[in-house]
Amino acid sequence: MDIQWFPGHMAKARRQVKEDLKLIDVVIEIIDARIPASSRNPDINQIAGGKPRLIVLNKADLAEPALTRRWVDYFKKTGSPAVAVDSHGGRGVREVPGYIQELFEPKKAKLAASGRRPRPARCMILGIPNVGKSLFINKLAGRRAARTENVPGVTRGRQWLKVAGDLELMDTPGILWPKLGDELVSFRLAVTGAIKEEIFDLNAVVGELLDWLAGHHPESIRERYKIDELPEDPQQLLEAIGAQRGYYQAGGVVDSLKAAKTVLKEFRGGILGRFTLEEPAES
Numbered sequence: 001m002d003i004q005w006f007p008g009h010m011a012k013a014r015r016q017v018k019e020d021l022k023l024i025d026v027v028i029e030i031i032d033a034r035i036p037a038s039s040r041n042p043d044i045n046q047i048a049g050g051k052p053r054l055i056v057l058n059k060a061d062l063a064e065p066a067l068t069r070r071w072v073d074y075f076k077k078t079g080s081p082a083v084a085v086d087s088h089g090g091r092g093v094r095e096v097p098g099y100i101q102e103l104f105e106p107k108k109a110k111l112a113a114s115g116r117r118p119r120p121a122r123c124m125i126l127g128i129p130n131v132g133k134s135l136f137i138n139k140l141a142g143r144r145a146a147r148t149e150n151v152p153g154v155t156r157g158r159q160w161l162k163v164a165g166d167l168e169l170m171d172t173p174g175i176l177w178p179k180l181g182d183e184l185v186s187f188r189l190a191v192t193g194a195i196k197e198e199i200f201d202l203n204a205v206v207g208e209l210l211d212w213l214a215g216h217h218p219e220s221i222r223e224r225y226k227i228d229e230l231p232e233d234p235q236q237l238l239e240a241i242g243a244q245r246g247y248y249q250a251g252g253v254v255d256s257l258k259a260a261k262t263v264l265k266e267f268r269g270g271i272l273g274r275f276t277l278e279e280p281a282e283s
């Protein structure tokens with residue numbers, strides 16, 4: 001899924017999600033723990049409406065633990081239960097059903113009061129591209145919950161995956177658009193991978209990333225790229241990294257594009273360290 005969101009696409013996504021939400025008791029909003037504000041869909045409150053919602057800060061293994069705790073507290077204080085998760089390693093995933101049951105409780109009581117048979121809480125995942133919706137679904141529902149969308153000739157409707165803890169999970173996540181138009185947000189979406197590389201200026205984005213890292217975590221660059229004195233100009237820093245790695249083009253010119261790709265890959269992979277690019281509004 002690419003990030004080319006146009007008004008038509010957004011309207012279609014919104015309609016689809018609205019339709020699916022009719023079947024849902026609890027919404028699971030997946031965000032990226034490294035950018036908990038920028039990775040939220042701007043209209044999520046309207047879209048999820050009055051449905052109880054759990055915020056999942058995914059990729060917590062790549063984020064700064066202390067800041068993740070602050071973000072979780074912040075969301076809780078603002079009335080949204082939140083949990084930090086690493087969908088790769090699985091940390092935090094097992095806590096999710098408990099939160100969902102709590103959020104389902106009022107509706108469950110209502111169903112019981114009207115004499116209906118108890119049933120599992122029905123949930124669906126919502127989030128912008130690349131926050132880890134699919135991996136989270138697989139982790140929560142278990143290995144056997146293989147998706148079938150690539151099987152030729154199979155027309156899929158919405159399917160439900162059974163999840164331990166008396167839950168049912170819609171197998172297809174709702175993909176929502178990210179915040180568009182704000183430069184700082186776009187930068188954060190680009191470095192974390194929510195925006196595809198083909199559509200941003202790699203050198204500029206990595207330059208901004210190096211600027212941020214040099215300001216907040218200079219030791220991470222010094223240690224990784226063995227550069228004692230960090231040049232102030234990010235483009236010079238990029239060249240120093242390229243030179244250190246031996247990335248030269250014909251004529252002895254440093255291949256700074258290759259250096260930029262390396263830095264981005266290592267940042268995204270957590271090799272430079274665990275970073276969170278934004279803090280909650282209140283401390």
Ligand SMILES: Nc1nc2c(ncn2[C@@H]2O[C@H](COP(=O)(O)OP(=O)(O)OP(=O)(O)O)[C@@H](O)[C@H]2O)c(=O)[nH]1
Pocket residue numbers: 001002058059060061062085086087088089127128129130131132133134135136175
């Ligand atoms: N380190 C780490 N990587 C993760 C985690 N969750 C997802 N990823 C990686 O992030 C990338 C995107 O994961 P997906 O599950 O495909 O994300 P998605 O939200 O379904 O993506 P779209 O289909 O584009 O909407 C993949 O490379 C995953 O391996 C996590 O908790 N930790």
